[in-house]
Every structure is written in structure tokens, then in C-alpha cells.
Amino acid sequence: MQNTLIILGFVFSLFSFLPLISSPLWWIRVLDFPRLHVAILLTLVLVAYVAQYGVQDIGDGLMLLVWVVALVNELRFIIHFTPMVKVEALRTEHKIPANAFTMMISNVRMVNREYDRFLKLVQEVHPDMLIMNEPDQAWHDHVCKVLDKHYPYSIKKPLDNTYGMLFWSKLKLHESEIRFMVEDDIPSFYTCVELPSGDKFSLFTVHPQPPRLMLNTETREAELLLVAKQAKKVPYPAVVAGDLNDVAWSNTTKLFKEISGLIDPRVGRGFYNTYNAHIPIFRYPLDHVFYDPAFRLVSLRRLPAFGSDHFPMLVTLNYEPHREHEQEHPQADQEDKQEANELIQEGLEKGEERNQEKQNGSRAK
Secondary structure, eight states: OHHHHHHHHHHHHHHHHGGGSOOOOHHHHGGGTTHHHHHHHHHHHHHHHHHHHOOOSHHHHHHHHHHHHHHHHHHHHHGGGSTTSOOSSOBOOOSSOSSEEEEEEEEOOTTOOOHHHHHHHHHHHOOSEEEEESOOHHHHHHHHHHHHHHOSEEEEEOOSSSOOEEEEESSEEEEEEEEOSSSTTOOEEEEEEEOTTSOEEEEEEEOOOOOBTTBOSHHHHHHHHHHHHHHHHSSSOEEEEEEOSSOTTSHHHHHHHHHHOOBOTTTTTOOOOOBOTTOTTSOBOOEEEEEOTTEEEEEEEEOOOOSSSBOOEEEEEEEOGGGGGGSOOOOOOHHHHHHHHHHHHHHHHHHHHHHHHHHHHHHHO
8 A cells, every 4th residue: 555655646746747848748748737636636645645654754754745846836837727816807897898798619529419409508698709619511511500690700611620610700700811820721710800889809719739649739839829929919909719728727828828918817716627528527628718908807607518528618708998907917028939939930840740741641542
């Protein structure tokens, strides 16, 4: 039993420290995800060891110190998404927000065929805008029959590779684009949304590749940071939303916020875990919305499951540019900008390599 606890303690400590390495290797980056789980397991091992065996010598003391440092390392990432810290995104003080919009963000899971459950949920919350990640042609054909009647504006790119994207809006859209920023078969959307007041904001919707077996994260980092730079440069306040395939506390997400200057409504409020809807004990916040301080939060909530492995998110924001200065927002220093540029270059090179491999594979067929 003692040896088992020692092995577990060092394994979980390794899981805590490995993500500190700045590397796109999939088996390192995937450890960004379970920081809460590792913290809980480390706590259990630590308590069990001390209760059962105590601290018998200097070796025990040093070992336990390593475990405690590993635990603190995990907590310093996830504590920002608890009520123990100050909220980053302030709520509106208007009882009836006059310049608000509601957006639903949903990864439908391509192989999920619960079209009617999804549409029923959309009709219940009736968002002004709807982002769908992972739709293929079958999803497109089923939902268009209903959604096209209620949403006069849309951007559509269904794909059968799990990176399709659909977007519907009741609000007028301008300058809409389907972009392939890093890989030729992974789209993102850009559009300029006009509020009923005539005010406009820039919207970016994204769904980059996740870390998975033998697939590193260079292209994910590049796409997110390219969007961050674009969000900083556009003439209107920006909103970035979608399944980022990254957790809210990762270094990549932190760098994304610093480069873009956008804020996260979950900071100081909660995790709002959206994946995996099928496995309650293994859930992470993968579906995100970040926005300019010119917006105030009206509401943020996770919606019920409808058959996908992701829960949808629903956010309502009110445009209050005259109070923008009251919200603190992340800022990038020169070191952050240099790191972002290096990661973008590395990701673009990897993306070009993958594009070439796919083209060669297509020719071979």
C-alpha cells in the first residue's frame, strides 16, 4: 500500500509539472486539461499517506513537499475559475439592457443525430445568434429546414471531417468571411454584426484541432493567436466564440487573452464545463466566449445536453462602451508578443506541412 501511494504521488506530481514545459507535444498539452482532477487525486494520496504512515524521516518530508508543491501548482491555475477570486467580467447594472444580444454556442458532435432535440433546445432559448461546431451535410440539411425560417442571416460551411461550422443570426451581418487560416480543411468565420441600435461589433468563430494521439498542437496555437491578433486590430469591439479545444486555464488561452485584450466571463464565477457531457467525472471547459470590455455580462449559463458530447453555452451581453474603462482586461508585453509570433510561425509551418500531406494523399487516391 505504501509503495502504491508513493508511485501515485509521483505520477500525479509529474502530471502537474509536465504542462509547464512550453511544448506542442500532444502528450504534454493534453495534461493541461485535468488540473482539477489531478489536484483532487493528489490531495487524496497526500492525506492517505500522512494518515497511514506519517512523516518518518527527511526523505518522507521531501517527498511530501514535492507533492504539496505539485498540488499548489494545479490550484494556481484553476482557482481563477472559482468565487475565491474577483470576477474579470462585470455584470450590467441595467435591469432591462437596451443594447443586448444572446448567443448560443454548441458543438453538436457530427455523429450525433438528435436533430430534433437540438432544434427544440434552440427554440426554447431563441438566441439572437447560434454557432454550431462539427455539423456535416446531414446536420446542415436537417436544421436548415427550421432555422432558415427564423434567422435571415447565416454563414455555412458543413464538412464531414468534424470541423464543419454553421452560424445563424437574427442581427444583420456585414463583411462575412469563411477563413482557412492554418489548415485548408479547418474553417473559421468572421463577420461584423450590427445591433438594432446601429452599433457594430466583430465576431470570430473558431474550432481548431485538439491535442490527441500523435497530433501535436502547433496549428491550434497558431489559429487561436492569429484570431487574437485580428481581434485586437479590428475597428469594432470583438467577440470570439466556439469550441477552442483548449481549457480556460491553459497558457495558450492566457496568451490568447493577453494578445487580444478580451475578457473571460468565467473568471471568478465557475468552470462552466462543457465537455464531456456523457462522463460526469471527466469534464472540462472547452467551449468559450471572450469579449471586449465594451460589453457587460447579462447572463451566462450552460444549457441541458441534447445528445452531443458537449453541453451548449448561452451568453447574453449588453453593449456599454461608455463604461469600458471600468473593466480591467489582459494586456500583452513585448515578451508575450514575441512568444505569440513564434508560435504562429511554427503553427503556420506545421499547417503547410499537413496541407501538403493531405494534397498528396488525395492525389494518391
